[in-house]
Amino acid sequence: MGTVHARSLEPLPVSGPDFGALGEEAELIEVEPEAKQEILENKNVVVQHVHFDGLERTKDDIIMYEICDVFKAKNLIDVMRKSHEAREKLLRLGIFRQVEVLIDTCQGDDALPNGLDVTFEVMELRRLTGSYNTMVGNNEGSMVLGLKLPNIFGRAEKVTFQFSYGTKETSYGLSFFKPQPGHFERNVSLNLYKVTGQFPWSSLRETDRGISTEINFPILKTNHALKWEGVWRELGCLARTASFSVREESGHSLKSSVSHAMVVDSRKSSILPRQGALLKINQELAGYTGGNVSFLKEDFEVQLNRPFLWDSVFSASLWGGMLVPIGDKPSSIADRFYLGGPTSVRGFNMYSIGPQSEGDYLGGEAYWAGGLHLYTPLPFRPGHGGFGDLFRTHFFLNAGNLCNLNYGEGPKAHLRKLAECIRWSYGAGIVLRLGNIARLELNYCIPMGVQSGDRICDGIQFGAGIRFL
Amino acid sequence: MSLAAEAFVTQIAAAEPWPGNAALYQPLKEEQILLSDNAACLAVQAFLQMCSLPVQLVHRANAEYMSPSGKVPFIHVGNQVVSELGPIVQFVKAKGHSLSDGLDEVQKAEMKAYMELVNNKLLTAELYLQWCDDATVQEITHPRYGSPYPWPLNHILAYQKQWEVRRKMKAIGWGCKSFDQVLEDVDQCCQALSQRLGTQLYFFNKKPTELDALVFGHLFTILTTQLISDELSEKVKSYSNLISFCRRIEQHYFEGRAKDATFRLSLIS
Numbered sequence: 126m127g128t129v130h131a132r133s134l135e136p137l138p139v140s141g142p143d144f145g146a147l148g149e150e151a152e153l154i155e156v157e158p159e160a161k162q163e164i165l166e167n168k169n170v171v172v173q174h175v176h177f178d179g180l181e182r183t184k185d186d187i188i189m190y191e192i193c194d195v196f197k198a199k200n201l202i203d204v205m206r207k208s209h210e211a212r213e214k215l216l217r218l219g220i221f222r223q224v225e226v227l228i229d230t231c232q233g234d235d236a237l238p239n240g241l242d243v244t245f246e247v248m249e250l251r252r253l254t255g256s257y258n259t260m261v262g263n264n265e266g267s268m269v270l271g272l273k274l275p276n277i278f279g280r281a282e283k284v285t286f287q288f289s290y291g292t293k294e295t296s297y298g299l300s301f302f303k304p305q306p307g308h309f310e311r312n313v314s315l316n317l318y319k320v321t322g323q324f325p326w327s328s329l330r331e332t333d334r335g336i337s338t339e340i341n342f343p344i345l346k347t348n349h350a351l352k353w354e355g356v357w358r359e360l361g362c363l364a365r366t367a368s369f370s371v372r373e374e375s376g377h378s379l380k381s382s383v384s385h386a387m388v389v390d391s392r393k394s395s396i397l398p399r400q401g402a403l404l405k406i407n408q409e410l411a412g413y414t415g416g417n418v419s420f421l422k423e424d425f426e427v428q429l430n431r432p433f434l435w436d437s438v439f440s441a442s443l444w445g446g447m448l449v450p451i452g453d454k455p456s457s458i459a460d461r462f463y464l465g466g467p468t469s470v471r472g473f474n475m476y477s478i479g480p481q482s483e484g485d486y487l488g489g490e491a492y493w494a495g496g497l498h499l500y501t502p503l504p505f506r507p508g509h510g511g512f513g514d515l516f517r518t519h520f521f522l523n524a525g526n527l528c529n530l531n532y533g534e535g536p537k538a539h540l541r542k543l544a545e546c547i548r549w550s551y552g553a554g555i556v557l558r559l560g561n562i563a564r565l566e567l568n569y570c571i572p573m574g575v576q577s578g579d580r581i582c583d584g585i586q587f588g589a590g591i592r593f594l
Numbered sequence: 595m596s597l598a599a600e601a602f603v604t605q606i607a608a609a610e611p612w613p614g615n616a617a618l619y620q621p622l623k624e625e626q627i628l629l630s631d632n633a634a635c636l637a638v639q640a641f642l643q644m645c646s647l648p649v650q651l652v653h654r655a656n657a658e659y660m661s662p663s664g665k666v667p668f669i670h671v672g673n674q675v676v677s678e679l680g681p682i683v684q685f686v687k688a689k690g691h692s693l694s695d696g697l698d699e700v701q702k703a704e705m706k707a708y709m710e711l712v713n714n715k716l717l718t719a720e721l722y723l724q725w726c727d728d729a730t731v732q733e734i735t736h737p738r739y740g741s742p743y744p745w746p747l748n749h750i751l752a753y754q755k756q757w758e759v760r761r762k763m764k765a766i767g768w769g770c771k772s773f774d775q776v777l778e779d780v781d782q783c784c785q786a787l788s789q790r791l792g793t794q795l796y797f798f799n800k801k802p803t804e805l806d807a808l809v810f811g812h813l814f815t816i817l818t819t820q821l822i823s824d825e826l827s828e829k830v831k832s833y834s835n836l837i838s839f840c841r842r843i844e845q846h847y848f849e850g851r852a853k854d855a856t857f858r859l860s861l862i863s
Contacts, residue, residue: 357747365662369670376656379747417744483673 172196172204173231173240179247183220184279190307191215195243204228208243215247217309219283220276223248250275260289267291280306294321294332311342326476328367328485329374331459332359350386353414355379358459368483374458380418382411392430396558397500397517399438403428411460412451419451420460437501442594444469445493447530461488464527465548465579467588469494471523472550472572477580479527493543494525496594500556517556521568523594524549548574563591612689613672618642618649619657620667625741626655629819630720635667637679637811642669643847644802645691655742683804693803701798705805708790708797712805715783716812719776719826722768725759729822773825781829788833795842802843809836810843 175192191214198204208226215224224247231240256271267289274284283302289295296319304312319334335356342349358378362371385408392401405426412419424446433439450456463486465473479489500517507513526547530539554568566588572581620635621627627635642649649669654660661668661677668677669685676685686692694702724735739755740748763769768776787809796802797809813836817827830836 357750359659361659362662365675369673369675372660372675373654373656376659377743377747377751379744415744417747 168200168239170199170201170204170239170241171237172198172243173235173237174242176242176244177247178244179249181249182252182279183249183276183281187218187280187306188215191218192245201228201241204241204243212245214309215245218276218281218304220250220281221247222250252277265291265293267294281309294323296320310348312340314339314341323363324476325363326463326474326486327458327488328363328371329458330361330363332361333357334359346389346391348388348390350388352384352386353382354384355381355414355416358457360457360459368485370482370487371458371485378418378457378459379416380411380460381414381416382409382418383414384409392428394561396561396564397438397556398428398430398440399432400430402430417454418457418460419454420456421449421451422460423447424462433499435501437499440498440500441496442498443493443495444525444594446491448490450490456490458487461490462492462527463488464492464494464525467566467568467582467586468590468592469523469594470525470548470550471521471552471568471586471588471594472570472582473548473575474580474582478525478548478576479579480529481578489527490529491539491543492525492527494523494594496524497522503555515558517558518553519556520551520553522549522551524574525594546574546576548572548576548579563589564593565589566593610672610689612647612691614648616647616649616669616671617652618667618669619652619654619660621657622653622655622742626738628735628738629724629815629821630717631658631666632819633717633720633812633815634665634679635811636815637808638667638669638682640810640843640847641679641683641693641804641807642686644693644807645686647686647691679804679808693801693807696801697798697803705798705803708787708805709808711783711786712808712812715779716816718763718766718768719780719783720812720816721759722763722771722776723773723821723826725756726763726768727773731756733822777825777829780826784830784833784836788836791835791839793835796839806839806843810840814840814844 172195175195177188180188192211195204195207195211198207205228208228212224212226215221224245227244227246229242229244231237231242252274254273254275256269256273258269260267260269268291269287269289271288272286276282277284281304284300285302286297286299288297298316298318298320300314300316300318302312302314304310316337316339317335318337319332321330321332323330333356335354337352337354337356339350339352356379358380359376360378361375387404387406389404390401392398392403395403403426407422407424409420409422411422424444426442426444428440428442431439446462448456448461463476463479464470465478466475470478476486476488478486479492480487499520501519502509503513503516503518508516524547526543526545528542530542550570550572552568552570554566554570557565559565566586568586568588569584570582570586572583575581618635618638621631639649639651657666657668658664662675663677663681665678668675669682671685674685676682694705697705723730725731735756736749736752740752743751760769791797794800796806798805813830816830817837817840819827821827
């Protein structure tokens with residue numbers, strides 16, 4: 126029996142750990158037995174040894190969890206498949222730059238006639254990797270410095286640090302991530318950060334300095350995240366001309382909150398899915414663990430996708446949320462919901478729906494938004510099978526409402542309030558998928574149900590974002 | 595463009611009469627406000643009283659951060675927000691109310707010089723006492739400044755402010771002064787004020803000006819605020835004409851409003 130290379134089963138992922146980045150088209154390539162290998166398929170083999178070449182600081186125990194299935198293989202095809210899976214798992218850990226698999230007959234004194242040795246040739250990522258780039262936007266230029274220490278203690282732990290020094294603001298983030306050996310989905314992370322945001326639609330500047338810990342774990346088909354966060358928030362006016370309602374919110378507050386998020390996602394691609402559904406439920410309770418901000422916040426997101434005639438996809442989504450202040454303090458402008466813009470209710474300007482004061486949007490304590498989409502390939506399919514597949518045309522119908530609720534009126538009154546004065550819009554446009562994380566849209570929108578105070582974008586609207594209604 | 599536009603808006607707003615719903619924002623009276631802030635707030639109150647412009651007092655824990663300049667007090671008139679005595683005097687003047695119109699140029703210059711003196715000596719001495727004197731910082735300033743906030747924000751914000759004020763003190767050369775030297779400065783300032791006042795009712799004869807409001811704000815606050823030691827108020831008390839000046843303004847402009855319980859009007863004598 127000769128040497129079988131399992132090296133080129135599929136193109137190597139360039140960056141290693143981006144296991145979630147498989148597009149809908151790129152499904153896992155199954156190892157298909159070729160004609161001459163069919164003979165080997167039935168032949169029983171025993172994997173006697175698994176060797177690792179190139180391990181330096183990675184601890185053995187974490188490797189064991191990932192490759193133990195290779196020993197269970199009974200025939201050669203099985204060995205190849207299991208080795209391939211082990212390679213995928215190793216790459217997913219984000220600690221190796223490169224993993225190659227070599228399967229050979231067993232050598233040595235104790236070698237069985239049908240014994241195989243599997244050798245993983247790995248190359249670990251460097252102890253410290255860095256990146257440096259400059260960004261320009263929002264009337265601000267900034268320099269971003271990133272440092273990453275992958276596999277810092279040898280068990281796939283990761284420390285990342287990002288520092289952004291801008292002409293107006295500086296921000297930074299330091300995070301430590303540790304997965305459970307053998308269960309990469311179960312992980313703990315600890316974050317320390319300072320971020321500054323400018324929100325021109327509210328004439329508001331917010332600086333957050335915070336610390337958070339998060340535990341992620343799967344239960345059956347659902348992913349859960351439990352999080353505690355302590356944030357020192359500083360609010361201020363963006364300009365002297367800010368409305369007095371925004372000025373009144375200025376100052377410092379400390380939010381300590383516990384939150385839980387649940388995600389069920391059966392879609393293969395999160396940006397332009399062909400089928401599958403998404404359910405996201407998020408709840409946050411602030412105030413019981415300290416701080417001077419108390420509220421209960423619930424929000425959800427549902428999306429359903431169905432293939433339709435001629436490669437088109439029908440998609441429906443619904444968002445909703447509610448913020449209940451606890452105690453007699455009113456809710457803060459930084460906690461309330463905002464709606465509108467090219468990523469939610471199209472045809473309206475960014476976050477320019479609902480309660481406002483002198484042109485500054487104050488957000489609302491309850492909202493809902495729904496959207497119906499029909500995605501089709503580009504007319505006449507230019508660039509089919511290549512670049513053109515990144516594009517879709519779509520027809521949409523969006524609707525939504527955002528308002529404040531006067532607690533005490535009862536749930537029926539709340540529902541009636543949310544059903545009054547619904548903002549809606551319809552139109553068509555082109556969608557461009559950017560990788561599997563973001564998308565760009567160019568739409569022609571016709572806003573309807575506009576209320577006084579809303580800012581609309583009647584006609585062409587351009588949008589970019591990672592979360593879309 | 596924006597500066598010109600702002601000036602234009604200010605002019606337009608200035609042309610409108612004084613509205614009935616004008617409000618003066620200052621920190622919480624009982625548990626939060628500090629010596630220097632109280633002096634500044636009282637000076638503005640006295641000034642507006644002297645101009646007979648009604649304002650509603652509003653106490654907010656975040657008044658300092660609401661203020662466009664980061665300093666208390668500020669007034670909210672119409673849709674205009676103006677902070678600190680100097681800009682407020684200008685703003686009120688633009689609306690046609692002024693206390694110093696009757697003065698000639700020399701007197702105006704003199705008034706400005708004395709106001710600078712009060713700001714440079716009395717205000718800085720108050721800041722020194724509340725942020726640089728360790729006993730006062732620990733017992734009064736930190737607990738009061740941090741009172742509206744939960745732990746650990748109360749300490750963080752108080753230390754942040756302390757650091758900021760101490761850095762300013764160093765920059766103006768007060769960083770290495772001893773408390774006795776500061777008291778000496780206060781004494782000199784009071785002496786100058788006392789000599790200028792002499793036996794007159796107000797600094798410029800019979801009518802009060804913004805200088806009177808400013809001096810009243812600081813001296814009245816120093817005289818009536820309970821601190822760890824009363825060395826500061828003792829210094830002021832040795833000038834009897836300043837004491838009677840404070841009492842006069844208090845009786846004339848604040849007596850009627852005493853029922854709203856915002857002032858404890860018993861001067862310690």
